[in-house]
Amino acid sequence: xxxxxxxxxxxxxxxxxxxxxxxxxxxxxxxxxxxxxxxxxxxxxxxxxxxxxxxxxxxxxxxxxxxxxxxxxxxxxxxxxxxxxxxxxxxxxxxxxxxxxxxxxxxxxxxxxxxxxxxxxxxxxxxxxxxxxxxxxxxxxxxxxxxxxxxxxxxxxxxxxxxxxxxxxxxxxxxxxxxxxxxxxxxxxxxxxxxxxxxxxxxxxxxxxxxxxxxxxxxxxxxxxxxxxxxxxxxxxxxxxxxxxxxxxxxxxxxxxxxxxxxxxxxxxxxxxxxxxxxxxxxxxxxxxxxxxxxxxxxxxxxxxxxxxxxxxxxxxxxxxxxxxxxxxxxxxxxxxxxxxxxxxxxxxxxxxxxxxxxxxxxxxxxxxxxxxxxxxxxxxxxxxxxxxxxxxx
Numbered sequence: 202x203x204x205x206x207x208x209x210x211x212x213x214x215x216x217x218x219x220x221x222x223x224x225x226x227x228x229x230x231x232x233x234x235x236x237x238x239x240x241x242x243x244x245x246x247x248x249x250x251x252x253x254x255x256x257x258x259x260x261x262x263x264x265x266x267x268x269x270x271x272x273x274x275x276x277x278x279x280x281x282x283x284x285x286x287x288x289x290x291x292x293x294x295x296x297x298x299x300x301x302x303x304x305x306x307x308x309x310x311x312x313x314x315x316x317x318x319x320x321x322x323x324x325x326x327x328x329x330x331x332x333x334x335x336x337x338x339x340x341x342x343x344x345x346x347x348x349x350x351x352x353x354x355x356x357x358x359x360x361x362x363x364x365x366x367x368x369x370x371x372x373x374x375x376x377x378x379x380x381x382x383x384x385x386x387x388x389x390x391x392x393x394x395x396x397x398x399x400x401x402x403x404x405x406x407x408x409x410x411x412x413x414x415x416x417x418x419x420x421x422x423x424x425x426x427x428x429x430x431x432x433x434x435x436x437x438x439x440x441x442x443x444x445x446x447x448x449x450x451x452x453x454x455x456x457x458x459x460x461x462x463x464x465x466x467x468x469x470x471x472x473x474x475x476x477x478x479x480x481x482x483x484x485x486x487x488x489x490x491x492x493x494x495x496x497x498x499x500x501x502x503x504x505x506x507x508x509x510x511x512x513x514x515x516x517x518x519x520x521x522x523x524x525x526x527x528x529x530x531x532x533x534x535x536x537x538x539x540x541x542x543x544x545x546x547x548x549x550x551x552x553x554x555x556x557x558x559x560x561x562x563x564x565x566x567x568x569x570x571x572x573x574x575x576x577x578x579x580x581x582x583x584x585x586x587x588x589x590x591x592x593x594x595x
Contacts, residue, residue, distance in 0.1 A: 203595065204258045204334035205574045210250050211582075213259065213575050221330065221338035226273035229342035231283060235355035236332045237262030238574070238591040239287075239363060240389050241515055243582050245323065252323035260593075261287035261320040262362040263332025264355055267346070274342040283346035284361040285339055286542030289318040289329055292344025303539035316539060333574060335595040347546055349553075356562050357553050359592065360394070365549050365561070367540040368394035371513035372402060374536035375452035382406040382450040384441060384503055386496045388416035388427070390564075390590045391513050392456030396425045397559050401552075408441060408450065415587040423560065438502050449505035457496035458514020494522075501527060512537035564590055571595040 206216045221230055239262055245253060264284040267277050277283060290302035297305050305317035313325045321331015330338065339345055349358040368391050377383045383404050385392045388411040396407050400423070409425040411417050417427040426444065433440050442449050500510045501524060510533055528535070552558055566589045569577050574593055581588045 202335040203571060204330075205260060205571060205593075206255075207245060207250075207253045207257045207259055208255050211246055211579070213246065213578055215572055215574060216256070218256070218258065218334075221336050223269060223271050224338070225340060226271040227340065227342045228271045229267055229274055229277060229283075229339045229346065230269040231263070231265040231285065231337050231339055231346075232268045233263045233265040233332055233335055233337055233595045235264055235359045236260050236334070236571075236593045236595065237359060237362065237364070238333075238577060238581055238593065240391070240581075241322070242578070244515065246578050246582060249323055249325075252325050254324075254328070257321075257323075257328065258330040258334055259321045260331035260333025261322055262359065262364070263320070263337055264349075264359045264362060265337070268336070270342060276343040277346055277348060281346075282349050282351050282358075283339075284349055284358050285320065285332060285337065285346055286361075286366070286546075287319055287322075287363045288316075288539060288542055289320060289327065289340060290345060290543065291341050292543065297344075297543075300541055300544035302541040302543045304541075319539075333571065333593055333595075335571070347543075347550075349550075353553075353555075354562065356565055356592070357557075360561055360564065361546060361549060361553075362542070363540065364390050364394050364564075364590070365559070366542040366545040367391050367513055368398050369545045369549055370538075370540045371395045371454045371456065371511050372398045373545075374509070375399070375454050375511040376509050376534075376536075377402075377404045377452045379403050380405040381452070382408070382445050384408045384410065384450045384453045384500075385425075386410050386453065386455050386500060387457035387514060388413070388420050388425075389456065392416075392454065393420055393423075393589065394559065394564070395454050395456060395513070396420055397423055400424055401558055406445070406450075408444060410437065413584055416589060419589065437499070441503055445505070449503055449508065451505060452509040452511060453500040453504045454511045455496045455500045455514050458512070498524070501531070501533065504531070504533060506531045507533075509534040509536065513540075565592045567591040569593055 202220050204218045267281045288303045289308045290305035291307035294306040308318040318327030383399050388409045409420040409427045412430050421427045571593045
């Protein structure tokens, strides 16, 4: 089969690799019909090379048609249409029973002290072959795949793999009171969808902040009050307070994470790891890693006293300095974590209708064949051609 594989920093290629095969009696094989390119994939493209091996198959946002099932699979059948959550969760352990599928005790990567395994996402998360490929082996076939109806285009459902549950959890964790206010930092796919979900769930005021003109325009068209960080700079906090009765918003979602602008020293430290041998770089990142924390510091400054910060942007540092005195003094609540896809799927599925209240049918900006994936990674990383959400068709 054809698959998108990692070969080095900023070097991904479409290779011919062996087809996946059933290993366990509850495995299924799906023929991938659509697979998304996620902002988290850029971390693999840019800085997480020490935890990858040449030839690793990337991608964690797939859907497709069941092609083969193991002998103990009863929940899905050949020909069923399914979405595959990005976290590999068994659905039956203690943490899955609590709705914490991203902490699945069956697939935790204990060697690295990590939570549940992820498709296509480094040794830190199990080194499970990913879904930017023609075929995908899916474990836990009775519990992991999400069945969806035939008929509508893949765009209707593919975002159940990551974007929709990640944004839904971000809004849930933000705990915006009814009629309250929310600031979303970063209007990439997760930030954009978080704005849409927050408005749908009753937030009276949603303010989106970004630097990219296409993202700002797109959010504005959905009813979001947008602010260009480049225009407001150090005055941003003051501008937002003026918009929120002088207090600041009830909640802030940081949908940026480690890719934030600013902090040249942290950027240099991250880039320096690429000059080290992989074993040494991995140890450095595991134990001494630091992030570019501009977005998180901004969230702490912006949120009202007693408000909530919800982190959906990925951070990877181990020695990140946080202004705990300010956080304590402002009585800030902080929630974060990988999305628990199955926890939220039941809430989201009823919204994936012809009425399309969240705009999923037109959410993707680019539909490309898998053969163009290497160029798409570069385009997405450089924020070219209005690329906000890219979907591959293997």
